[in-house]
Amino acid sequence: MRNLLMKVNYDGTHYDGFQTQPQGNTIQDKLEHAILHLTGETLKITGSGRTDAGVHAYGQPFNFITSSQIPLERWCLALNARLPQDIVVTEAWEVPLSFHSRRGAKRKTYRYTINGNRFPDPFQRRWQHHHPMRLDIPAMEQGLAGLLGTHDYTSFASRKSTKTSHVRTIFEARLEVDRSMCRPGSSDQGVIHTYITGSGFLQHMVRIIMGTLMQVGQGKISADRIPVILAACDRAAAGPTAVSKGLALWSVEYDENEN
Amino acid sequence: MRNLLMKVNYDGTHYDGFQTQPQGNTIQDKLEHAILHLTGETLKITGSGRTDAGVHAYGQPFNFITSSQIPLERWCLALNARLPQDIVVTEAWEVPLSFHSRRGAKRKTYRYTINGNRFPDPFQRRWQHHHPMRLDIPAMEQGLAGLLGTHDYTSFASRKSTKTSHVRTIFEARLEVDRSMCRPGSSDQGVIHTYITGSGFLQHMVRIIMGTLMQVGQGKISADRIPVILAACDRAAAGPTAVSKGLALWSVEYDENEN
Numbered sequence: 335m336r337n338l339l340m341k342v343n344y345d346g347t348h349y350d351g352f353q354t355q356p357q358g359n360t361i362q363d364k365l366e367h368a369i370l371h372l373t374g375e376t377l378k379i380t381g382s383g384r385t386d387a388g389v390h391a392y393g394q395p396f397n398f399i400t401s402s403q404i405p406l407e408r409w410c411l412a413l414n415a416r417l418p419q420d421i422v423v424t425e426a427w428e429v430p431l432s433f434h435s436r437r438g439a440k441r442k443t444y445r446y447t448i449n450g451n452r453f454p455d456p457f458q459r460r461w462q463h464h465h466p467m468r469l470d471i472p473a474m475e476q477g478l479a480g481l482l483g484t485h486d487y488t489s490f491a492s493r494k495s496t497k498t499s500h501v502r503t504i505f506e507a508r509l510e511v512d513r514s515m516c517r518p519g520s521s522d523q524g525v526i527h528t529y530i531t532g533s534g535f536l537q538h539m540v541r542i543i544m545g546t547l548m549q550v551g552q553g554k555i556s557a558d559r560i561p562v563i564l565a566a567c568d569r570a571a572a573g574p575t576a577v578s579k580g581l582a583l584w585s586v587e588y589d590e591n592e593n
Numbered sequence: 594m595r596n597l598l599m600k601v602n603y604d605g606t607h608y609d610g611f612q613t614q615p616q617g618n619t620i621q622d623k624l625e626h627a628i629l630h631l632t633g634e635t636l637k638i639t640g641s642g643r644t645d646a647g648v649h650a651y652g653q654p655f656n657f658i659t660s661s662q663i664p665l666e667r668w669c670l671a672l673n674a675r676l677p678q679d680i681v682v683t684e685a686w687e688v689p690l691s692f693h694s695r696r697g698a699k700r701k702t703y704r705y706t707i708n709g710n711r712f713p714d715p716f717q718r719r720w721q722h723h724h725p726m727r728l729d730i731p732a733m734e735q736g737l738a739g740l741l742g743t744h745d746y747t748s749f750a751s752r753k754s755t756k757t758s759h760v761r762t763i764f765e766a767r768l769e770v771d772r773s774m775c776r777p778g779s780s781d782q783g784v785i786h787t788y789i790t791g792s793g794f795l796q797h798m799v800r801i802i803m804g805t806l807m808q809v810g811q812g813k814i815s816a817d818r819i820p821v822i823l824a825a826c827d828r829a830a831a832g833p834t835a836v837s838k839g840l841a842l843w844s845v846e847y848d849e850n851e852n
Contacts, residue, residue: 345715390716409666420715424776453669456604456679457649517683528811 335401338409339429341393343380345420347460347579350386353393361385361421365396368416373402383433383442388536388578390446390461393424395435395586397428411413415531436590441505443531445539445584446546450523451516458525463544463580466525469551471509477550478507478528480560488567490543491536500567503533529584538575546573594660597668598688600652604679606719606838610645611653620644620680624655627675632661641694642701644839645797647837649663649720651654652683654694654845700764701801702790704843705835707807717784722803722839727782728810730768733840736809737766737787739819740802747826749802750795751834759826762792788843797834805832812838 352403354362358547365379379398385391404412409426417423438561449455449462450469481490484503491500507530516522528547546563549555563571603620613621624638638657644650663671668685676682698722708721708727734842740749743762750759766789775781787806805822808814814832822830 343715414712419713419718422712422715424712453602453673453681453683454678456602456681457720459678474679 335399335431336536337397337399337429337431337433338406339395339397339427339433339435340409340413341395342391343393343422343424344391345460346385346388346390348420350387352391356538359360361391361394362396362583364417364421365443369398369400371416372412372547373400373404375400375402375495376482377490380435381576383583384537384539385536385583386578386581389581389583390579391583393585394583395439395588397429397433397435399431409585418427426576435440438585440533440589441531441585441587442534442586443529443586444535445582446530446540446544446579447527447580447582448526448528448544450526451505452520452522455515457460458466461579461582462525463577465548467488467552468521469526469548470553471526471551473553474528474547475509477547477560478530479542480557481530481564482507485564486537486567487539487564488572489569489572490539490546490561491569492538492568493544497536497538500536502536504530504541505533533588540572540581541578542569542572544576548576549573594658594690595655596658596664596688596690596692598654598656598686598692598694599668599682600654600684602652602681603650604685604719605644605647607679609646610648611640611642611650619715620650621655622654623676623680624672624682627672628657628659629674631671632659632663634659634661637757639694641698642793643841644761644842645800645837648840648842649838650783650842651846653822654689654698654847655690655778655844656688656694658690659813691722694845698845699848700846701793702788702843702845703794704841705789705799705803706839707785707787707803707842709770711779711781713772714774715786720791720838720841721784722836724807726811727780728807729812730770730782730785730810732812732816733787733806733810734768735816736806737789737802738820739816740789740823741766744823745826746795746798746823748822748828749798749805750828751797751801752828754796756795759795761795761798763789765790765791799840800835800837801828801831801833803835803839806836808832811834 352361379396382395413423448484449464454464488500510527513524611620638655641654669682673681673827713723747759769786770783772783
């Protein structure tokens with residue numbers, strides 16, 4: 335028996351998120367189906383976490399225990415040949431049998447992408463939230479800084495969250511503005527990527543943070559309000575949940591000695 | 594009457610090229626339909642040139658004569674509201690009645706994109722040709738240099754070309770390698786963009802150049818052969834026609850005093 339750790343990139347547009355669902359239209363279902371097709375084994379994979387319907391991922395880790403003798407270097411090509419084109423397995427390692435890609439995850443980074451240009455980008459529109467009205471980037475950066483640290487993030491969690499504790503740590507967060515696709519001489523604001531790295535995230539947490547930050551950028555709420563919203567521990571204190579298509583799981587990190 | 598010049602971005606994946614066809618599934622047909630819907634005018638637009646089925650464009654110019662009184666600044670939003678999401682009009686100007694977006698074009702640049710990484714990119718796959726085998730980039734650069742200048746490009750034109758002269762000028766050509774999406778420690782070669790700027794291009798010309806250059810990159814033909822292939826004035830001397838999805842019209846330039 336071997337424990338295999340792999341990474342998968344996916345365009346989540348047409349899927350109901352990572353974790354298996356009865357309808358079967360999830361990344362996990364597609365991966366398990368490809369493994370069954372390849373090895374004949376009906377098994378359950380473990381993902382590094384859930385993603386919402388429509389959310390994307392760059393290098394999301396997952397692992398599974400297999401008795402297949404297929405050499406490590408053949409897995410990616412063999413699985414990709416059995417997967418839809420919008421799901422691509424890119425790396426595979428053998429890890430200790432004790433390795434668990436969700437429990438072992440120490441830091442996760444999500445990226446949320448806003449197209450702040452006047453017109454949508456036909457090439458990137460499936461993974462950008464189009465927001466053509468001007469956003470106050472320094473105010474958003476200030477608001478984001480107010481979320482750093484270890485807090486009870488109940489204000490930024492779905493009311494449906496079933497977790498017993500809403501305490502999490504946000505280690506780092508930053509905005510990056512890419513102006514390479516702005517039309518010369520226009521008032522285009524560029525493509526705004528927000529990267530948020532934390533110990534873990536509650537259901538809808540990054541999307542509620544982004545929905546609230548956009549209200550800061552629009553001047554509807556002051557950046558100073560963020561710590562107040564956080565302290566309220568009340569979902570009603572925060573802004574709306576931003577659309578899922580702008581969100582991508584960007585990276586997941588483990589302790590060096592765990593894989 | 595006004596002559597309006599506009600620019601359009603499109604993801605050409607689902608279209609039969611720019612120029613109108615009886616089946617109506619072209620960029621021109623969609624634009625003319627949107628103009629009819631907006632103004633009630635049945636008119637013909639003039640594009641800066643044709644593109645093949647499946648080819649994309651960033652800022653392709655087109656113009657048309659209209660009697661509509663709609664203010665210039667409202668056109669883009671109004672047309673975009675009437676266009677499919679993969680076609681986006683980004684700019685509009687009024688130009689002299691004599692301006693013609695095809696005849697006036699002085700320099701056109703195409704970009705061809707090869708994903709040289711081991712695995713396809715689920716996000717960019719619709720506009721990248723995936724070529725996971727190693728390419729000799731310096732040899733491709735040398736081959737490309739052999740195409741510069743004013744020549745009869747019959748070897749690099751579709752046999753179906755109906756043009757009386759195949760003499761064109763390639764002003765500039767260069768390769769650019771983007772390694773930002775390579776997997777760390779992998780043998781990934783990066784995303785290879787080839788930019789070719791010329792006075793005009795024959796049918797399939799950029800795609801045949803790229804199909805030939807890839808053979809140079811694969812070591813199947815030597816870069817020194819390019820001038821020989823060019824001198825042959827025979828389509829059979831060149832390599833295959835590269836797939837259309839990797840190609841995008843990148844820019845079209847006019848004389849300063851023409852618009």
